[in-house]
Every structure is written in C-alpha cells, then in structure tokens.
Amino acid sequence: MNSDQIAHGDVDVDLGRLFAAVRRKWPRILFASLIITGLVFALAYMATPQYRAQTRLLIETRESIYTRPQGVGDGDRPILDGEGVTSQVELITSTEILDTVARDLNLANRKEFSGSGGSLVSRILVMVGLKNAPVEGTDEEKVLRAFRERLTVYRVENSRVIVIEFSSEDPQLAAEVPNAVANAYVAMQSDAKLQSNTSATQWLEPEIEDLRERVKQAEARVAEYRAQSDLLLGQNNTVLATQQLSELSSELSRTRANRSAAAAQAASVRSALESGVAIESMPEVLASPLIQRLRERQVELNAQIADLSTTLLGNHPRIRALRSQLSDLDVQIRNEATKVLAGLEAEATRAERREEELQAELNRLKVTSARAEEEQVELRALEREAAAQRELLESYLTRYREAASRSDRNYLPADVRIFSRAITPSEPYFPKIVPITAAAFVASLLIMAVITLLQELFSGRAMRPSAVAPAPLPAAVPMRRAEPALDAVPAPERPSEPVLPTPEVADLPFPKPVSRTARYGGMDVEQASERLVTGGVTRALFISPEGDEAAAASVLVARDVADSGMRVLLLDLTSSGAASLPMLESVAYAGITNLLASEANFADVIHTDLFSECHIIPVGTADPQRAMRAADRLPIIIESLSAAYDVVIIECGPVDAQGIGRLMSSDTQVLVSMIDPEAGELAAETAEELRESGIATPILVSPTGGSKPPAPPGRDAA
Template identity: 45%
Template sequence: MSVSPAPQQDVDIDLGRLLKAVWERRVLVGGLTAAAAGLAFVATGMISPLYKSEARLLIETREPVYTSEQAAQNANAALDERAVTSQVEILQSTDLLKNVARELDLSGRTEFDPAANPSAIGDLMVMLGLKKNPLDVPAEERVLKQVKKKLEVYAVPGSRVIGIEFSSRDPALAAQVTNALVDAYLASQSEAKRENNTDASAWLEPEIARLREKVRESEAKVAEYRSQKGLLLVNQQDTIAAKQLADISTELSRVRAERADSEARAQSVRNALKNGQAVDAVSDVLSSPVVQRLRESEGNIRAQIADLSTTLLDAHPRMKGLRAQLSDVEAQLVSEIRKVLSSLEGNARVAQLREEELVGQLNALKAGSGREGEEAVELRSLEREAAAQRDLLETYLSRYREAASRTEPKALPADARLISGAVAASESYYPKTVPIIIVAALATFLLSAIGVMLAELFSGRALRPSSGLIRDPAEMRDGAVDEEPAKPAAPAETVAERPTLAAPVIANDADDFSVEAVADQLISARTPVAVCVSPEGDEGSAAAVMLARTVAGEGLQTLLIDLSGSGCPSELMAESMRLPGLTDLMCGHISIAESIHPDRLSPAHVIPHGNANARRAMRAVDRLPMVIAALTEAYDLVIVECGAADAASVARIARTEGAEVVLSVLHSEEDEVARYLVDFNAQGFEGVLLMTPVEPAGPAGHRRSVA
C-alpha cells in the first residue's frame, strides 16, 4: 500500500475548464492579437528598408601561362580550407575597408555616420553622463564600424567560393560598395604578389653574383687539383691512368688468348707427328704453300707409280727412280711440317713474353691505383662542391628570369576570380512585413491564452478533486483496486475503542504473509521504496535481508539500507563490519557510491551500518529521504530496515511517493499487531504490509489494512 505523510486531498487540472475560459475571453484574446498585428504592421512601415547585394569570388591560384605546370599544381594543392578562411578574414580587414570607404566617400552619408547628426535625446544623455559622446571617436572609425555591421563575408561550405554581402538603404550603393570591395581585394592581392616578386628580384641579384664567383672558384680548384695530381681525363669520366689500366687489361687478355691458341695448335701438330697420324687435318699445315706443293708432287709421283706398276716390275730402274723421288718428297714434307711446328712454338713463346711484359705493366699501374684512388676521393669532393654551387646558381638564375618576366602588373593576377558581380537589389530584404506580423500575432495570442489559463488556475476554478481510491488488502497482492473512496485516518486510540477500524482480516492461505508473497507484492506494484519495521529486533531484521535477497533473485536491482541499531543486516550481508556505511555517509565522510557494497550471498547491494559516530549521524537524518530518492534512480527497489522503530520515526524518512511500509513480525499477538497498525495509522500512513517469515504465535496470517 502507498505510504505518504498526513492525508491530503489530491486535485486534478480541468483541461476543459481551461479551454472554456479561453473561449469565454476570446474577445480579449482576439483584440490583443489584432492589436499586436497592427502594431507590428505600423512598426515595420516605420523602419527604413534595407537592400542587400552579393558578389562571389572563387579562390584559386592564377599563374601566368609560362609558369611551369608543376608549380601551378603545387600552388593549387596549398589552397585548403584554412587558406579560404584566411581570405575571408582579409576581405574583412580594416585597411581594405578603409580604402573602400575613402574611395566611395562613405563618411559623407548619414547612414554610415549617424553620430554626425545626434538627436536631442542623445545630447541629453551625453550631458547627463549616461552615454559617451560619439563625436569623441574619429569619423573614420565610426564609418568603419558601420561598414563592418553591414558587411558579411562567408565561405561557402564544401567549396573555395567566398560570398560577400553588403546591406544599405540605397540598393545602388549596396552593389557599389560590394563591387568596390572586390576590386580593392583583387588589386591588393596583385600588389602583394608584385611586391613579393620585386623583393625576390632584389634579393636574387647579389646572390647570383656571389654564386657565380663561388662556382668559378670551385671549378678552378677542381682543375688545379687534377693538374697537380695528374688526374687528367681522356673522356668525360676516365683519367689517363684508368684508361691505361683498362687498355693493358684488354691487351693482356688478347695476348693470353693468342698464346693459348698457338700452344694448342703446336700441341696438335706435335701429337700428330709423335703418333704417326696424318697432319692434313691441322689447319696450320694445310695453310702452308710449301706443304701444299709437296702434297701435289707426292700425289703425282704416286699416280705415276700406280700407272707403271701395271707394265713394269719393282726392280725396273724407272720404278726405282719414282720411289726414290717419293721418299725425297715425303722427307721434305716432314721437314716442312716440323718448320710449321717450330713457327707455332715460336709464336707461343713470343706471346708468353708479351704476356709477361703486360703483366709487369699491369702490376705497376695497380700499385699506383691506390694512391690515385685516395686522390680521386678528394677530387670527387671538390667536384661535388662545384656541382652543388652550379646547380644552385642555375636555380637562382631560373627564378630570377621568371621574376624579371613579371614586372608588369597584369603578369601577376590575383589568386581569386570574380564569378558573380553585385547588382542593385529590386526588393528589400528587411523588414519582412508579413512574417513579422504573423510572428507578433501568434506570440500575442499564445501569451494572452496562457495568461487566461494561469488566472483560471490561480483562482482555483480549473481545479477539481481527484477520485481517491482504497485498495483492499487481499487485492493489493494481485494489483487490484477497490472502488470505494479513501477515508481520512482516525486518531490514535486503543483497539477496543476503534469504531472506524475494520476488524483484522484473516487470510485463507497461510503463505499470504511470507517473504515470497511480500516480494511478489512489491515487484508487481513496482514499489520504489520499502520501509521495514521489526518490533522484535534482529529476527525481523533477518527477514528484511531475506526479502532483499528474494527480490534480487528475481532480477531486480535491489539495495538494503541498514538503519537498525544492532547492525544485524550489515553482519548478514557485508563482507566486514568495518566497511564504511550509512553513519559515515550522514557525517559527510564518504560519498553515496563509496557507501554501497555487494551482498556476499546474492546480487543485492547493501549500505551497512557504518563506523562513524551514530549520534552525530542522527543529526543529519533529515537528509536521508533525499539520499533514498537519489538511490531510487539507480535501483528498482530500495529497502530501508529500521529495526524496532516507532511510527513517528518512520514518518521522518518515509516521504518517497509510492513507498510501502512492511511490518515484520514473528511471534506477536493479534492485539499487539493491531496496536502497531493503529500507531502507523495515526501518523497518516494509508496501509501497512505484514510479513511473517514463520507462523506467528497468535492467529496465523493476519494482514491489516487501515482505511
């Protein structure tokens, strides 16, 4: 059952009465709305119209046509979002706006210098010291201030386009100022480029002269060092010694090849003679003219012998003469072959001698190459220095030529292009008469209607009593609601003298007041706070612990606050009695989060009794309802175990709307339970839930409802 302080009649707001009150005063509301619309119309008619003109610039790098493509690409890559934002700030710069104001003589217009013709009220305020004299500010600064108010420069999101808007009473002047600002900006950009170009040319001239001298000195050092060390070049990169070394190596390879070839051919002739083989297959023998003639003679003689052998015997003188000639030719042929062999061997010996000579020259050059290598290192260092100076000079010369070609203003276009010029507006942009009238009328209608409703509420005519309900004790467990209206609580009295107190209700089921039944009732009713009172001490407090663990076992976030004097719940749930808890929190020693600890046997949490001085903590007990209200934001159910507390003490903390009071009794008699209920009824509580973990000594299962 709901727990609340002393009974108080609830009221509801009668929305129908509020709407009816507005309708009854429709003439007043309509009149105010019409008056506001009329005033808005007159006010907008008195305001001088303002005209706005707009121009747009595209920020891009504009280089002359003769600029290298790579340079143009690098410049365009540098135009990021910050670069565009920087150009927006430049367009609003003071120097640029001053130039435009001077060019168009804006100081001579009243619109841009209203302080030049002050009103009588303004002069009076200046005389009384309520306002600073605007004439003390220079006219140029006053004009500049007005120009900045009327100027709006912005970057179009997602692009490199900048919009420039200027408003004025004169549409032609608005367009003129916008275009003049664009022209001044483009001219300033070109002038800035020209100044940079001039500064670069002035700086490059002496640098180029200095670099030329350094290049000449560096190249002279290279030539002098080559001459001193004999590192003269025969081509673009080879020195004389290196060239000689390469030529000797090539010649040595050729001589070694010739020697090997001569030795191989001589060996082939020698093997043929030694083994008695025909030497006709040897190319050197066949190429000898003498050998060829001898072979021809040998062939002729053998042919004659063959012809004559058919008619003559071997002992014939002619046959003997031919055979003698054949032997002589064969001896000459062998002799000639030996001469060829001697020639080949001689060629091999000559090649060997030439090889030895070349090897000696090569070793001599190699011995000098080490010294030349060390000298070449120094030479390359001098050449690198000369090349670096030469490259830098070429770069400076290229930059100087490029800068010299941009001496004309037209050769240096601004890094922006006008894509939309400003034109005089045909319609004013301010004031917007129709929207202003509509807004003024709608606001007045709403305010007047709200005023009528508030007057109706404050008068009480729009309030009606709410239909209070009394829940039957047996139906509370099932979420049912009694249809009879609630009755005010009766004053404290004895059980025998309570004529308006209903007789104790005896439940049919013995488990109606068990811990599980009370847990089901709290869960079904979605009770935020349950205040447990245990007149019998620690036994009842243990039942409150069982209740917290039962609700937590159903999956609800449950917290038990130990407000008992004995600290029994803390001993049953906390890991240690030394943990900081409620008394520490009330004394301000810890925060709420530091006072909460997990139950050692269930998912529930507990705020234990604590270790601070209990008397000092009780001085701040009035803060406890606020702490409980804060905890209900984080927990589904907050159980406050008060121990053997009386109804008056419970009334100090049970202020949370929708709270339930649970009376935990085990051995109390019916009359004693009834007395407890009367005490709570006297404190203004509408009802109390009974919880009996075990069968009581008196009539079992009593549950009382105080109407």
C-alpha cells in the same frame, strides 16, 4: 493533523472557471492586444527601410597550364583548407580594406555612417535602454564602427565560397559596398602577389651574381687540378692511364694465348719427329705450301709406280727410278717439317719475350692508375661541387626569368574569383510590416490571456475543494447553533444525531455523518486514477478482501491511468488470475511465476492489454511452489519495473498488512477494492486493520455507482 484533515484541505484547479474568466474578459484582452499591435505597427511603419545585397567570392587557383611556373603540377597548386578560408574572411574585414572602401565611396559624408541623428526606432531603443548609445570617437572610428555593424562576411559551410553581405538605407549603396569590398580584396591579393614576386626578384639578382662567380671558380679549380694531376681523359670520359691499362691487359692476354699455342704446336711437331711417325698428316706441317707440293708429287709418283707395276717387274729400272724419287721426296718432307718446327719454336720464343715486355709495362701502368684513382676521387669531389653550383645557378636563372616576365607583363592573377556580384535590391528586408504586425497581435493575445489566467489563479477564484473530501459548510451562512467539526464526528460504533439546518438554509449542503467507508477516503475509479497521476505515486497496491470480483477496480484504474498518457504496468499476484483475465485472451501466458522460477525473462512475461495501452504481467504457468521458493526476488523485480514504468499497480488479492509488507516503499499507495460502496463493511474493516498496522493512508476504491466493469466481448467479467 490526521488524514481526514489533510483530505479536507485538498483543493483542485477548476479549469472550467479558469477558462470562463478568459471568455468573460476577452474584450479587455482584445483591446489591449489591439493597442500593442497598433504601437508595433506605428514603430514598424516609421522605421527606416533597410536594404541588403551580397557578393560571392570563390577561393581557387587562377593559374593555367600555360602560365604555371615550370615544374609545378596540378597537385602542387596551393588550395586553402577550412582554416585558410576562414582566415581570408578575417582578412576581408580588416581595417585596411574597410578604410579603403570607405574613402573610395565617401561614406563619411553619409548620415547613417557619421553617427549623428539615427532613425526614430534607434533613438527609441536607446531611450528605453535596449540599445547602446553611440560611442564618441573620431570620424574615422565612427565610420568604421558603423561599417562593421552593417557588414557581414561569412564562409559557406563545406566550401571555399565567401559571402560578403551589406545592409544600408540606400539600396544602391547596399549593392556598391559589397562589390567594392570584393574588388578591394582582389586588388589586395594581386598586390600581395606582386610584392612577393618583386621581393623574390630583388633577392634573386644578387644571388645569381654570386652563384655565377662561385660556378666560375669551381670549374676553374676542376680544370687546374686535372692539369696538375695529369688526369687526361680518353674514350668514354675515362682517365687515359686507366684506359691504357685496360688495353694493355687485353694485349697481354692475347700474347699469352699466342705463346701457348706456338709452344703447343712446336711440342707436337718435335714429338712426331722424334717418334718417327708420319708427319705428313699433322696440321702444322700441312700448312706449309712446299710440303703441300711435295705431298702432291709423292702422290703422283705412287700412282706411276702402281701403274707400271702392272706391266713391269719390281726390279725394272723405271720402277726403281720412281722409287728413288719417292725416297727423296720423303727426305725433303722431313727436312721441311724440321724447318716448320724451328719456325714454331722461334714464334714461341718471340711471344714469350713479348709477354715479358707487356707484363713489365702493365706493372708500371698499375702504379700509375692507382695514383690516378686517388687523384680522381678529389677531382670528382670538385666536379660535384661545380655541378651543384651550376644546377643551382640554372634553377635561380629560370625562376628569375619567370618572375621578371610576370612583373614586366603584370600577370599575377589573385587566387580568388568574384562569381556573383551584388545587384541593387528592390525590396527592403526590414521592416516587414505585415509579418511583424501579425506576430505582435498573436503574441499580445497570448500574453494577455496568460496574464488573465495567472490573475485568476493567484486570486483563488479558480480553485475548488478536492472531490475526495465532502463539501465544507459555508461560513457566511447563519447557523441556528454551532455545528461540530468534521474531526468531532463520532465513530460509526457510536452514531450521534445529525444536526438539522434551519429552514432558511435547508437547501445548502451540510456534511452528513461520516460512514465507515467514507472515513477512509472512498473514491471511484476516476478519482483513484487522478490521485495516482497527480500524487506522484509510482507504486499502487490493490487489496481485494471481497474476492476476485473486486479485482476489477485495479483493472479499471490501470486502464484509466494508461489513457492519461502514462506508462502503466499491472502485476497480477492473485492465485486465480482475476486481474489478468479481463486484459488478456486467456490465462495461459507466461507471467510472474515463470519469472520467479527463472523460466522466462521480462520480455516474455510482459504483455499488452487488449483494450488499452496498459501492460500486464499475469500470474503465469509455472509451478507456484517452485516460484515461491524465489519470493525474495519479488521486491527486486518490482524495483526494476518501477524504474521502467511511471506507475506499477499490483493486485494482491485478499491479503493482510503482513502479506504486503515486503512490497511497500516510500512512494506506495495502498488501495482497498470494494464492489458496492454502500455495503463495503469488509473493505472498511480491512482498511482499519491496515491503518492499525502502520499504513496511514489506505483508500477505498469501487467502480462508479457500484456497477461492475463491462466484460470484454466474448468472455465473462472478472
């Protein structure tokens, strides 16, 4: 089948006829919608009203600073994380709590929980298969199943708040059930704490008794070992032997210091006596009271001698007597100094003997202290064991007293608080008759309208022949003689006489002889744009054999495709920039030559049309010869543009099939621009050459009616 036959077989959807069918059948659509709406209204009106109420819980620690166990601070309080709160949600929906609430509220005697009967809507849904039939089971299982269906428990996101929600036919029951579930949960929490506290008390009692016995035994072992080891304690809780050793060491040090001082003083006095120096000035000698008195007498005698020497001669008896007394005093002072020396030597001797005694005692205490230290190690181990047992006993006693006092006073607050109780709802949440009816009416209208449109489409009444091909000859009209098929129309080189219709059918459209331009699917701008939009074309090559003026067709097609909402780019490959001039203020913009010459990137060469959303890559300002050296990059650039845009339109100017060979791809449409559809022989010849070169579907495009595109304000048209 050739391209002409394919063009003749194309059909389009006639939207006017399609929506005319909806307008024509609107009474039937409205009637069906009213019937469906009435049925929905009846079902909603007969449905049993459902009421909903909710209770909110807050998971928190209820202990205060006055009742908190000793040693537990604010940072030690157990605060549940997200997983813990979710676990509490599952605990609320446990069978134990639900069964307790069901028995307390006597839900088994209520119709909606017994599983018998049910609402009319439920029975209808079961009949049509939209709802499962009630499962048989025991009464308790039926009540719990119905209870779970109406109960909703969830955690508020990013919080420790739990919502208990319940729906029922009875508004009072809808409020009672969530409150009862919350109370049962709080009671279960308190019972769990009480049971834990009781278990701890029962465990602590025998442990405390055992610890008391172990503490008594440990302390007895400490006392017994201390008595056997003779580890008597002195001051500062130290062993007596160690304390004595310390005191004796201090005494020995003092004795050694005294002995050394006495020996030094005796040596000093002896040296003075042996050398014959005056000993009256020595501190050791002057310390003697007798020597001090003798020195005073000596001073008095010297004074008297000096006084008498002024009036008497040196041989005077009085002066000689005084000098004799002075000599006696010197002898007495020297004798007394000798006695002081003897006393110092005796003191040094005593200190030496005392030092020897203390050293012997010190050696004995060293041995005793070393043995005591060894025994002290074992004693400290026994004391540590006794202290550890004592501390553990005291800790257990404290905990036991706290647990016992909490059990006696029944103070075990649950870590949950009901901060919002359910109240009896006044309005049902289902059914909302007015919204349901309105939604049903709108939905039924839409559904019936869609069904009508589909019927028109499937019946073929909303289809019309494509605008590309000439109108076919009606088959139902009687013909005088058989008309030749469209494929049998001779070529323009060998025109044949057209067959005239009979007078009866002269007003019917007959196919005219196919002109040279119509043979290649001549289109206007709107038809060419529609072909690019609906044909899945991603690349369109425009050839303008009639010159730059014919390039206006590619500009108009690009703008029309852009107005349809698609992303379009026009690539101007003409030498004069005829395609980009109507779309930009001037030709002095960076373009494809700058991109090929590596003087710019994509962001620099892509510009926006002044009169549409179309993008344009102009010729550019780079050296053409330098740009042509990188012509091998052009297919790669076009592939990149095709990936970024829905349609890439390339204005090639007056080129032949060999010139566009590297720009072709599997989804490329070739279009030949012509100025006047009635005189497009050059364009038709170009289309024939393209077809002979292997391009099967070239299309001729011209502005509508052969008129030129309007020039932008302030400049000439392309």
